[in-house]
Amino acid sequence: MSASIYLDHHSTTPVDPRVLDAMLPYFTQEYGNASNRTHAWGRNASAAVEQAREQVAAALGARYSEIFFTSGATESNAIALQGAARRAPGAHLVTSAIEHRSVLDSMRRLEREGWRLGVLPVDRHGFVDPRDVERALRPDTALVSVMAANNEIGTIEPIAEIGAAVRRSEALFHVDATQAVGRVPLDVEAMAIDLLSLSAHKIHGPKGVGALYVRRRPRAVQLDALVEGGGQERGLRPGTLNVPGIVGLGAACALALQSMEADAKRISALRDRLQQRLLESIEGLTVNGPVQHRLAANLNVTIDGVEAEALLLGLPELALSAGAACSSSQARPSHVIEAIGAARSGTAAVLRFGIGRGNTTEEIDRAACCVIDRVRQLRGRPPAPRNETA
The missing domain is CATH 3.90.1150.10 (Aspartate Aminotransferase, domain 1)
Structure with missing residues (x-):
C-alpha cells in the first residue's frame, strides 16, 4: 500500500479490533438466521441482534423498538424520505442545500414525481438558520430533512432548534446523522427528531450495515416500505438480517459512546x-x-x-x-x-x-x-x- x-x-474508518472480535463468532459459530427462532442457532442470532438494537438506541437516546437495521445510511435515507413522502402524495418537502447526495437526489426524484420541494440556503459557514426552516414550513409540509453534521466542511447544525421549529408544525423531521453519531452527543427526544439515519463504517464498524431510527412516541411515525418480501424489521426493511454486521454496528456504537x-x-x-x-x-x-x-x-x-x-x-x-x-x-x-x-x-x-x-x-x-x-x-x-x- x-x-x-x-x-x-x-x-470510512478502519474496523476497531474489538468490533471485529464481537463479529467473528457470528460468521463461523453462531451463524443462525435471526428470523428462525425454532432452534438455538437462530435464537442466539436473534438475541445478538436485539442486543445490538439496544446499543444503537443508547447512542441516540432512543428506545430499542425504534431502531431498524439497514444496509447503511443511504438506504436509511431512502426509506425515511421516500417512505414518509409516499404517505402524503404531492405534499411539500424541505431540505438544505448542503445535504449528502443520497438525500438531495432522493428529494429531487420526489420533486420530479410530483412533490413540491423547498431547498434552504446556508450561510458562509454552512449553517442552516432555524428561522429559515420556520419560514419554509407550510400547512402541506410533510417532511423536513437537515443533516446533523456536514460530511465535507464539518458544520454541526443547530438540530435541537430546527427540531423545535418543525415540531410546532405537522411535518416530520429527518436527520442524516452519518457523520455525527459517535462524534457529537445526540438525543432524539431532546432534539425532537422523528427519523434518523446512520452507518456503521463511519464509526469504526463494518461496511454494509446501518440503521434507521423511527419515532414511536408521542406520535408514531408511519412509513411505507420500499420493498416487499418477508417480515424482517417489522416489514419496513425485509430480507435476511446481516447478523455479523449488525453485531458490529452495535459494538461500534457502544465503543464510540464510551470514548x-x-x-x-x-x-x-x-x-x-x-x-x-x-x-x-x-x-x-x-x-x-x-x-x-x-x-x-x-x-x-x-x-x-x-x-x-x-x-x-x-x-x-x-x-x-x-x-x-x-x-x-x-x-x-x-x-x-x-x-x-x-x-x-x-x-x-x-x-x-x-x-x-x-x-x-x-x-x-x-x-x-x-x-x-x-x-x-x-x-x-x-x-x-x-x-x-x-
Missing part, C-alpha cells in the same frame, strides 16, 4: 495543529467551514493557484479527499463549496482532511510537510525550510 498516512476518516469526549478532545488538537501549520506555510489557503461547532476530525481547505488532481497525485503517501469522496470524480466544485460561496473562478484545490483516533502527532506533522512541499513544487518553488511559506 503506497499511502502510509490515512487522513480520510470522513469517507466520544476523549476522542474529540485529542482529535481536535491534532486538527488544530495541522490547520495552523498549513495556514502559516501556504499563501492563498482558506479554511472552509466554521471555527466553532465543527466536527473535531474535519479540516477542509481551499488552496489557490493549484489543481486538486495534480496536488493529490504528488502526495502518494497521504490518503485524503479532494472535496467529498462521493463527488471527487467531478471536475466542478462540490455543491457544498458552491452553497457556502467558496467556489473559485480560477484554479484552486479543495482538500478535505478527516482525522481519526488512530492518527498521531508525528503523522500530522509529516502530512503537513508533504502538502506544503507539494504546493511549493506546483508553484515552481523548491521545498521550504520548515518555517518558510509556500
Whole structure:
C-alpha cells in the first residue's frame, strides 16, 4: 500500500479490533438466521441482534423498538424520505442545500414525481438558520430533512432548534446523522427528531450495515416500505438480517459512546495543529467551514493557484479527499463549496482532511510537510525550510 498516512476518516474508518472480535463468532459459530427462532442457532442470532438494537438506541437516546437495521445510511435515507413522502402524495418537502447526495437526489426524484420541494440556503459557514426552516414550513409540509453534521466542511447544525421549529408544525423531521453519531452527543427526544439515519463504517464498524431510527412516541411515525418480501424489521426493511454486521454496528456504537469526549478532545488538537501549520506555510489557503461547532476530525481547505488532481497525485503517501469522496470524480466544485460561496473562478484545490483516533502527532506533522512541499513544487518553488511559506 503506497499511502502510509490515512487522513480520510470522513469517507470510512478502519474496523476497531474489538468490533471485529464481537463479529467473528457470528460468521463461523453462531451463524443462525435471526428470523428462525425454532432452534438455538437462530435464537442466539436473534438475541445478538436485539442486543445490538439496544446499543444503537443508547447512542441516540432512543428506545430499542425504534431502531431498524439497514444496509447503511443511504438506504436509511431512502426509506425515511421516500417512505414518509409516499404517505402524503404531492405534499411539500424541505431540505438544505448542503445535504449528502443520497438525500438531495432522493428529494429531487420526489420533486420530479410530483412533490413540491423547498431547498434552504446556508450561510458562509454552512449553517442552516432555524428561522429559515420556520419560514419554509407550510400547512402541506410533510417532511423536513437537515443533516446533523456536514460530511465535507464539518458544520454541526443547530438540530435541537430546527427540531423545535418543525415540531410546532405537522411535518416530520429527518436527520442524516452519518457523520455525527459517535462524534457529537445526540438525543432524539431532546432534539425532537422523528427519523434518523446512520452507518456503521463511519464509526469504526463494518461496511454494509446501518440503521434507521423511527419515532414511536408521542406520535408514531408511519412509513411505507420500499420493498416487499418477508417480515424482517417489522416489514419496513425485509430480507435476511446481516447478523455479523449488525453485531458490529452495535459494538461500534457502544465503543464510540464510551470514548466520544476523549476522542474529540485529542482529535481536535491534532486538527488544530495541522490547520495552523498549513495556514502559516501556504499563501492563498482558506479554511472552509466554521471555527466553532465543527466536527473535531474535519479540516477542509481551499488552496489557490493549484489543481486538486495534480496536488493529490504528488502526495502518494497521504490518503485524503479532494472535496467529498462521493463527488471527487467531478471536475466542478462540490455543491457544498458552491452553497457556502467558496467556489473559485480560477484554479484552486479543495482538500478535505478527516482525522481519526488512530492518527498521531508525528503523522500530522509529516502530512503537513508533504502538502506544503507539494504546493511549493506546483508553484515552481523548491521545498521550504520548515518555517518558510509556500
